[in-house]
Amino acid sequence: MIALIAATPQECPELRAALRPAALPGGYGLFRGRLAGQAVELAVCGLGKANAAAATALLLAQARPRLVISFGCGGAFPGTGLKPGDLALATAERYGDEGVETPEGFLDLRALGFALVRTGARDIFDTLPVDPSWLSQARAAVAATAARRGRAWREGVFTTVSTCSGSDRHSARIQARTGALCETMEGAAVAQVCAAFDLPFLNIRGISNPTGDRDRAAWDLPGACAAAEEAVSALLAGLPAEDSSP
């Protein structure tokens, strides 16, 4: 089974329509069934890190998927070459605002000495991994989807925040701190729970907006959501049968 996590119903209309409604404890939305020949469970978790972590943990406590995919829309930082409607694929997830703001600057969790996940092999602080073999499968699907739609795509670090980058000043600070190309409100939280459960994680986002001074006229939420759904479907369609995938 493949687990899919979207924040809002608007980010997954096509996939939801192909699945049967179910429910997770706590009222988190769940949809089950088969997509492109793969068994899937789609959680619609609500906005932000707390919802994302709770829904992911509830899902993983009752099933052990071979892959967890966070998907939906996200903001693109300046200089990345990404525009609304384009696609982005995470190579790692980094928390953007977990830490302490001090007179001397921002102290992240590594500086504070607080690991978020202790895997046994190593401690994980602010940066969560993406599984390399699944990443190469996803790269092919995202590239093919972008080409089909006549759009650009990029891969790189994603950052997850509670306070979105709706001003140039804040956006520049988060970009300098994280080196991210894409900002979301859920990705690192899903990745953190996957690391705790030792399960592979991917994040695929359609770009809905540029980060920086907030201008709702520059957003394309429907185009971003459609692009991400199409890339997820392409990834599922390209996967081998359940037993022989990475």
Ligand SMILES: O=C(O)c1cccc(C(=O)CC[C@H]2O[C@@H](n3cnc4c(=O)[nH]cnc43)[C@H](O)[C@@H]2O)c1
């Ligand atoms: O109205 C706003 O200024 C605003 C800011 C951020 C997100 C929204 C949404 O309605 C989308 C929610 C959904 O999309 C992801 N998202 C999209 N763009 C961004 C962003 O620039 N920074 C962080 N997250 C973003 C996010 O994962 C949400 O789940 C409206």
